[in-house]
Structure formats: structure tokens, C-alpha cells
Amino acid sequence: MAEEREQVARRVFVVELERELRQSFLDYAMSVITARALPDVRDGLKPVQRRTLYAMLEANLTPERPHRKSAVVVGDVLGKYHPHGDAPVYEALVRMAQDFSMRYPLVDGQGNFGSIDGDPPAAMRYTEVRLSPLAMEMLQDIEKDTVDFVPNYDDTRKEPTVLPSKLPNLLVNGSSGIAVGMATSIPPHNLREVCKALVAMIDNPNITLDEVMRYLPGPDFPTGGVILGTKGIKEAYRRGRGHIVIQAKAAIEPLPGGRSAIVVTELPYQVNKADLVKHIADLVRTKKIEGIADLRDESGRGGIRIVIELRRDAKPEVVLEQLYRHTQMRTTFSVIMLALVGGKGASPGTPKVLPLLDLMRLYLDHRREVVRRRSEFELKNCRERAHIVEGFLKALSVLDEVIRTIRASESPEEAKVNLMRGFGFTERQARAILDMRLQRLTRLEREKLEAEHKELTERIRQLEALLAQPRMIDEVIKAELLELMERYGDERRTLISEVEPEELKSVEELLAEERMVVVISRDGRAKRVPLSAYKAEEKVAAREAGAALVLIAGAQDYLLLFTNKGRVYAPRVYDVPAGTRQSAGSPLSDFTSISRDERVVGAVAVRGFEEEKFVVLATRRGLVKRMSLPELFTKRSAGAQAILLQEEDEVVASCLTSGEDEVIIGTRFGMAIRFRESDIRPMGRAASGVRGVSLLEGDEVVGMEVARPGAFALTVSERGFGKRTPLDGQSPNERFPLQGRGGKGVVAMKVTERTGRMVALRLVEEDDEVLIATGSGLALRVEASRIPTQGRNTQGSRLLRLSPTDKVTNVVVLTLREEKS
Numbered sequence: 001m002a003e004e005r006e007q008v009a010r011r012v013f014v015v016e017l018e019r020e021l022r023q024s025f026l027d028y029a030m031s032v033i034t035a036r037a038l039p040d041v042r043d044g045l046k047p048v049q050r051r052t053l054y055a056m057l058e059a060n061l062t063p064e065r066p067h068r069k070s071a072v073v074v075g076d077v078l079g080k081y082h083p084h085g086d087a088p089v090y091e092a093l094v095r096m097a098q099d100f101s102m103r104y105p106l107v108d109g110q111g112n113f114g115s116i117d118g119d120p121p122a123a124m125r126y127t128e129v130r131l132s133p134l135a136m137e138m139l140q141d142i143e144k145d146t147v148d149f150v151p152n153y154d155d156t157r158k159e160p161t162v163l164p165s166k167l168p169n170l171l172v173n174g175s176s177g178i179a180v181g182m183a184t185s186i187p188p189h190n191l192r193e194v195c196k197a198l199v200a201m202i203d204n205p206n207i208t209l210d211e212v213m214r215y216l217p218g219p220d221f222p223t224g225g226v227i228l229g230t231k232g233i234k235e236a237y238r239r240g241r242g243h244i245v246i247q248a249k250a251a252i253e254p255l256p257g258g259r260s261a262i263v264v265t266e267l268p269y270q271v272n273k274a275d276l277v278k279h280i281a282d283l284v285r286t287k288k289i290e291g292i293a294d295l296r297d298e299s300g301r302g303g304i305r306i307v308i309e310l311r312r313d314a315k316p317e318v319v320l321e322q323l324y325r326h327t328q329m330r331t332t333f334s335v336i337m338l339a340l341v342g343g344k345g346a347s348p349g350t351p352k353v354l355p356l357l358d359l360m361r362l363y364l365d366h367r368r369e370v371v372r373r374r375s376e377f378e379l380k381n382c383r384e385r386a387h388i389v390e391g392f393l394k395a396l397s398v399l400d401e402v403i404r405t406i407r408a409s410e411s412p413e414e415a416k417v418n419l420m421r422g423f424g425f426t427e428r429q430a431r432a433i434l435d436m437r438l439q440r441l442t443r444l445e446r447e448k449l450e451a452e453h454k455e456l457t458e459r460i461r462q463l464e465a466l467l468a469q470p471r472m473i474d475e476v477i478k479a480e481l482l483e484l485m486e487r488y489g490d491e492r493r494t495l496i497s498e499v500e501p502e503e504l505k506s507v508e509e510l511l512a513e514e515r516m517v518v519v520i521s522r523d524g525r526a527k528r529v530p531l532s533a534y535k536a537e538e539k540v541a542a543r544e545a546g547a548a549l550v551l552i553a554g555a556q557d558y559l560l561l562f563t564n565k566g567r568v569y570a571p572r573v574y575d576v577p578a579g580t581r582q583s584a585g586s587p588l589s590d591f592t593s594i595s596r597d598e599r600v601v602g603a604v605a606v607r608g609f610e611e612e613k614f615v616v617l618a619t620r621r622g623l624v625k626r627m628s629l630p631e632l633f634t635k636r637s638a639g640a641q642a643i644l645l646q647e648e649d650e651v652v653a654s655c656l657t658s659g660e661d662e663v664i665i666g667t668r669f670g671m672a673i674r675f676r677e678s679d680i681r682p683m684g685r686a687a688s689g690v691r692g693v694s695l696l697e698g699d700e701v702v703g704m705e706v707a708r709p710g711a712f713a714l715t716v717s718e719r720g721f722g723k724r725t726p727l728d729g730q731s732p733n734e735r736f737p738l739q740g741r742g743g744k745g746v747v748a749m750k751v752t753e754r755t756g757r758m759v760a761l762r763l764v765e766e767d768d769e770v771l772i773a774t775g776s777g778l779a780l781r782v783e784a785s786r787i788p789t790q791g792r793n794t795q796g797s798r799l800l801r802l803s804p805t806d807k808v809t810n811v812v813v814l815t816l817r818e819e820k821s
Contacts, residue, residue, distance in 0.1 A: 037179035038351055041339035041359060042366035043138065043163040044170025046177065048092045051081040053106060054160055056131050057139050067110045067128035074124055083153050094121045097129060102173050103188035103222045104488070106135040116223065116267070116304070117274035134488060137166045144377040146370045162343060164370045166480055168194050168363050170339065182351060184338035187219035187244065192489030195481040201360055202474045209237055209357060217496055224266030224493040225249055229500030236335035237356035245501040247330040252316040255309065260316045262323070264306040268331040273299065277306060279327050287590060288326060290578035291319045313530060313580055315514065321505070367477045372467065379463040386456040391429025392436065392449050398423065402433065516573050518559065520549040520600050522810060524588050527579030550812055553605030560632060561592065562602040562617060564650040568642040569594060570634050573605065593638040602654025609633040614657045616677060617642065617689065618665055618704040621649045624692030624741070626680040644688045653704035662707040664736060665692055666715065666748055666761025669699040673745030674707060674736045691742040703761035711763040714787065715749040715796065716772060718756030718807045723749070723796030724764065724789045733791035747793045755795050760811035769814040772799060776806045
């Protein structure tokens with residue numbers, strides 16, 4: 001037992017844990033970088049891809065041969081060259097067969113190899129594969145000592161360290177992979193354009209990037225799409241790193257009934273179509289995107305076709321831009337042109353980020369090496385064959401003596417020696433003569449041998465000249481590239497737009513020129529309807545009985561919403577869900593953080609908060625407060641406190657002023673006071689305000705307006721009485737005099753038991769319409785010009801007849817003239 005312990009102790013080594021972890025992790029990282037994740041700059045392949053293609057060539061799975069089960073190929077790769085899991089091998093095989101992943105697939109697949117919807121491929125026992133014609137171009141001349149071979153993992157066979165790669169695979173198919181501490185993401189390109197650019201570089205080794213981009217303007221993705229601008233492309237080509245913005249190809253098509261549809265026919269690279277459709281549906285469901293009526297995926301064998309039908313009131317350009325901004329219909333492709341450089345023999349090379357020109361030069365250097373080695377291989381074979389043919393011709397010239405010498409010899413070995421001694425043949429020539437069939441002794445065969453010798457002599461001369469002049473090697477590469485371009489070149493799929501990403505119009509800018517009617521209802525709903533949805537002579541017709549506030553604003557204006565609790569919310573107008581003239585609108589809580597016990601009592605629209613304008617608030621107990629617009633600016637979705645309310649008080653009205661306006665306030669007892677806004681000093685948000693009107697006990701403020709020249713004060717009572725009174729009439733009883741702030745004011749409406757208390761004071765003009773709503777849901781829509789004009793100290797006329805228990809609750813002025821908004 002003691003001896004065993006001593007032997008174990010001798011086999012135990014004390015190591016420093018930190019050092020061992022560091023070294024082991026570095027070994028692991030280098031293994032992933034060089035043997036798994038990164039492509040070789042010469043053939044653009046990762047080891048698993050290269051081994052798969054070579055194994056398929058060994059299995060004779062060429063394009064003219066039948067397909068074979070993928071499981072057989074995977075088994076060959078695992079058993080011969082790649083001692084890892086079968087899943088990554090099959091995944092690599094599948095990707096090389098997917099036309100939506102590879103710009104030029106290297107594997108010709110038969111069966112289910114997945115889809116752009118993210119569907120997985122069928123199991124390897126079901127699918128079948130063979131090499132594609134372009135894969136054969138990658139493997140061409142591999143048998144001619146064009147590349148180095150190294151022993152496989154168990155030293156039972158040889159495998160290539162790189163493929164000859166007549167196809168510039170790294171450029172045309174790109175590559176992506178994540179290693180340890182680094183990643184590669186090389187976009188694919190069009191074969192025809194790549195070949196032209198390489199030919200141009202051969203003709204002009206000092207070619208500049210701008211000159212190359214005349215032939216190779218940018219990436220060409222298998223799924224098409226549109227690249228925005230060339231700045232990102234040029235930066236990525238120059239540095240080897242950058243970002244390219246790609247968006248789906250979409251068109252706006254007309255539909256019957258005046259509606260439109262957005263039809264998507266191409267997607268950005270590596271975007272899952274099924275996930276995209278689901279995301280769009282989710283955005284519509286949550287009302288993040290408005291205006292979409294129907295969504296269908298009509299894709300099939302003919303290609304991608306996603307149809308997005310729009311509502312009649314939707315603006316197609318705006319919806320399309322929202323789709324681009326909120327979904328993967330617009331993505332950013334990160335370019336990192338990282339590849340292994342300097343590989344030689346068993347050494348895989350080192351990772352390096354390459355600008356486009358360097359990547360092209362390294363590929364051409366590889367092809368020069370391949371053509372040189374191929375030419376040397378052919379030259380060696382031609383010389384050896386010419387040597388043999390020369391022996392044949394010499395033997396035929398002394399045929400009778402050669403035959404007698406052979407017949408006189410006791411053995412083949414003796415015959416070989418005798419031929420070498422008697423006629424000066426080399427050992428190889430003598431052996432070839434002894435192996436020659438008798439039919440080669442005919443006159444016809446002699447003529448064939450003479451013709452062959454002539455061809456071999458000419459070929460040797462050509463190859464020697466080729467190897468002596470590097471420029472001729474370049475001409476061979478150039479011819480091969482032109483042949484590739486002619487045979488396999490196709491049209492570009494990805495369009496390149498002249499519009500740079502930063503030049504795109506935002507949703508706000510697209511909406512900036514469109515004016516919106518914003519309707520806020522008494523039950524806490526809101527909507528925006530394009531002003532264009534109304535005819536010139538038409539007033540707001542959207543569920544008027546429930547409307548509490550109506551105003552017109554630009555789509556990117558800020559909408560300051562003031563609640564009875566003294567809070568202000570500042571959404572953009574385009575944040576208000578779109579609606580139709582007939583729709584009820586969406587809850588305010590959908591786009592603000594308004595609480596259930598709050599209700600909006602005032603709304604003003606402003607372009608920004610830098611304007612020299614003010615907002616005046618009025619409370620039910622007669623206080624007023626003036627605030628500058630910058631004071632009201634808030635980015636908080638939860639809103640901000642605009643006024644510090646006293647106990648049992650609340651905000652009842654708000655108005656936007658210029659700093660030199662006059663305001664008029666009406667009270668429940670039929671009083672009104674008109675004073676300059678400058679009588680109210682500007683205050684901060686924490687202030688409570690100052691006295692605007694002195695109220696009798698039980699009285700309260702019911703409305704506040706900005707006085708306008710030529711306007712009428714519309715006063716309406718609980719029992720349905722109303723009238724119009726000129727703000728600046730001729731007689732004292734027909735005008736509202738300018739007074740100082742804080743007074744009791746003058747009579748605006750004579751309220752009695754018959755009329756009930758005054759419920760509203762609004763300013764109207766002749767061509768306005770007025771909506772008067774009651775608690776029971778009764779609504780009267782009347783032209784302002786039809787409401788009688790009377791003096792201040794009058795009861796007004798009956799505008800609608802109510803039941804004893806019903807009362808007027810709301811009065812809204814309906815107008816689509818923006819100067820009154």
C-alpha cells in the first residue's frame with residue numbers, strides 16, 4: 001500500500017491554478033479561432049466546410065451524379081476528417097445548400113433544407129446532397145499539387161489545408177462566426193461585380209478603393225433588400241469594419257375603394273419572415289402602429305410577398321416608415337472582415353481584420369500560388385511524358401533491332417539492361433518500351449506519337465514561359481475570372497439607394513405637413529383624424545355627443561393635456577392613436593400615464609417649448625396661473641404637476657396665450673371678467689396661482705377663453721338657454737369691458753330658476769358650429785349664427801327643451817379652422 005501511494009505521489013504535479021487556467025483558456029481560444037469559427041482568407045471556408053466539400057468530392061458526389069443521403073456525407077466527414085458532433089457538420093452542410101443563406105450555394109440539396117421562416121431542415125436521413133457546379137470550381141485542380149495536404153486527426157489519410165478556390169468564395173458568399181474574443185461578419189457580393197473588380201486589380205495593382213467601387217459598389221445579399229447609402233459601405237471597405245443599413249423592398253399599391261396596401265417582396269439578410277409577420281401583428285394589436293387593417297403572408301414558390309392592407313384614413317408613407325423603424329424591415333449589418341491570414345501547411349494562420357483591397361490582394365496571391373503550382377505540376381508531367389514519347393519514337397526507328405534484343409534476353413530485367421546499353425534508353429524509357437502493346441508498332445501509332453510529341457513540346461514551351469513571367473500567370477487568372485463571370489454571373493439582387501440613413505425622414509417629419517384633428521371625449525378617450533378626412537365645409541362629426549375638447553395641431557406638435565388634478569402630460573400628437581370620424585377613440589391611458597381619477601379639462605398644442613408663449617390655467621375656485629412654455633416641458637411619461645391646488649379645488653380650463661392677450665372667465669352664477677394676461681405674473685410649477693375672479697359663496701368658474709377681436713361670447717345654461725353676446729359691442733350692455741384681475745366682473749348671463757346656472761362660456765364666430773350635450777345623452781348640433789344675439793344682462797333663448805331632471809353638461813365649439821384651434 002505504501003509503495004502504491006509513493007508511485008501515485010510521483011505522478012502528481014503541483015501547478016499554479018491561475019497559470020494553468022490562463023494557458024488552458026488560451027489553448028481553447030486559439031483552437032476555436034483557428035479550427036472552428038473563422039474562415040481562411042484564401043478560400044473563405046471554415047475547416048468543417050472545407051472537409052465536407054472534400055469528403056463529397058472523394059465520394060464522387062459531383063453535379064452530374066445522383067444525390068446521396070446527407071447522413072452518409074456526415075458520416076464520412078466525421079469518420080475521416082472532423083471528429084466532432086454530427087449536428088454541427090449537418091448544420092454546415094445545410095447552410096451551404098440554402099439559397100437564402102448563401103449567395104451562391106456550394107451544395108445542391110434535395111429535400112427540406114429549412115426556410116426563411118426559420119423552419120428547421122429535415123433530419124439528415126431524409127435529405128440528399130451533391131456538390132454544386134460552383135463547388136467544383138472551388139475544388140478544381142486539387143489533384144494537381146496546387147495546395148498542401150496534412151495528415152488527418154488519426155493519421156490515416158491526408159486532407160487539404162485550403163482549397164484551390166477558383167471561385168472568390170470569401171467575397172461572393174461572405175462568412176459569419178463567433179470565436180473567443182472576436183467575431184467575423186463578411187457580407188456576400190455579386191460574382192460578376194467581384195470578378196470585374198479583381199480583373200481591374202490585376203490590370204492596375206495600385207488601384208484605389210474608389211476605383212474598385214466602380215466595379216464593386218457594395219454587398220449583394222441573397223434575399224435582396226435595399227442598402228441605404230454608400231457611406232457605410234465605403235467605411236467598411238476602407239477599415240474592414242463598419243455598419244450597413246439594409247431595409248426591406250416594399251411598394252405601396254392601390255386597392256379598390258381608395259385604400260392602399262404595402263407589399264413587401266424582399267427582406268434584409270438573415271431576417272426571419274415568420275417572426276417579422278408576428279412582430280407586425282403584435283405592434284398592431286398593442287396599437288404601437290396605427291392604420292393597418294389586415295396582414296397576410298402570401299409568399300410561395302414565386303418569392304416573398306407580405307401584404308399589409310391599410311385603412312382608408314392611413315397615410316401609407318407614414319405606416320411604412322413606422323414599420324421600418326419598429327420592425328426588422330430595417331436592420332443594421334455589422335461588417336467585420338476578419339479572416340485567417342498567412343496559413344502555410346499545417347499552420348492555420350493568424351486572425352486579421354482586412355480592408356477590401358487587402359482581402360482582394362490576398363485572394364489573388366493565393367490564386368497566383370495555385371496557378372504556379374499547377375503549372376509546375378503540369379510541366380513536370382509533360383516533361384516526363386515527352387521523355388517517354390521520345391523513347392517510343394526512337395524505338396520505332398530501330399524497331400527490328402529492339403525486338404531482337406528483347407527476344408534474346410533471358411528476363412525482363414535483362415531486356416531492360418540490354419536496351420539501355422545497346423540503344424542509350426533511360427531506365428524509364430526502357431521500362432515503357434517493354435510495357436508497350438504491340439498495336440503501338442503500327443504506322444498510325446507512330447504518327448500519333450509524333451503529333452503527341454509536338455503538342456507536348458509546345459505545351460512545355462508555354463508552361464516554361466508562363467513560369468518565367470509572372471505577368472502571364474496574372475493573365476491566366478484574369479481569363480479564369482472572366483470565364484467564371486460568363487458562366488455563373490447573374491444580376492445584382494440588392495439595390496443600393498442614394499439616400500443615406502441620416503437623410504431618411506422620420507415619422508415626425510413625414511407627419512409634419514399633415515394637420516390632425518384631435519378629439520378628446522368626456523369618458524377619457526382620444527383620437528387623431530387627418531384634417532384631410534374632412535371636406536372643406538364639414539365640421540367634426542366624430543361621436544360629437546361625447547366630445548369634450550376639439551383642437552387642430554400638427555402631427556409632431558406636443559399636446560399639453562391638463563387634468564383636473566393639476567397635472568400636465570405632454571405626448572406628441574402622433575402618439576395619439578389614429579381613428580376615424582366615426583370611431584370612439586382609444587383610452588388616454590394607452591399613451592399617457594393618466595390615472596383613473598383624473599380627467600382632461602384642457603388641451604393646447606405647441607410646436608416646441610422654446611416659443612415665447614404662455615399657458616394660463618383657471619381653477620374652479622377662481623384662481624389663475626400663468627406659466628411659460630419651457631416651465632411646462634417634461635419628458636416624463638408620468639407627467640408633471642403644473643399647479644399646486646388648494647383643498648377642494650381643481651383645474652377647469654386652460655388656454656395658450658402670446659404674452660399680450662386678454663382672457664375672459666365665466667362663472668356659474670352668470671358673471672364674467674375680462675383682463676389682461678399681463679396682470680398675472682409668470683410662475684413656477686410649484687405655485688398655486690393668484691385670484692382671477694372674486695366669487696360669491698357657492699359660485700365657481702365654468703370656462704376661460706382668450707379674447708379675440710370680432711368674436712362672440714356664447715353662454716349656455718343648465719336648462720338649455722343660450723345666447724351670443726359680442727365681446728366688443730357698441731352699447732355697454734353688449735360688450736365685456738376690460739377690468740383688473742381679481743374683481744367680481746360683469747353679468748354675462750342673467751341666471752334664474754327658469755334658466756338654471758350657467759354651465760359654459762365659449763367664444764364663437766359666425767361660421768362655427770356648436771355641440772350642446774346633456775347628461776341623458778341628448779345632443780344638439782347647431783350653427784353658431786342661428787343662436788340669437790342678445791345683451792349681457794339677458795336670459796338668452798331656449799336652445800333645446802329638456803326633461804325636468806336633465807341638464808346641459810357640455811358645450812363644444814366645432815370648427816376646422818386652424819386659427820381658432
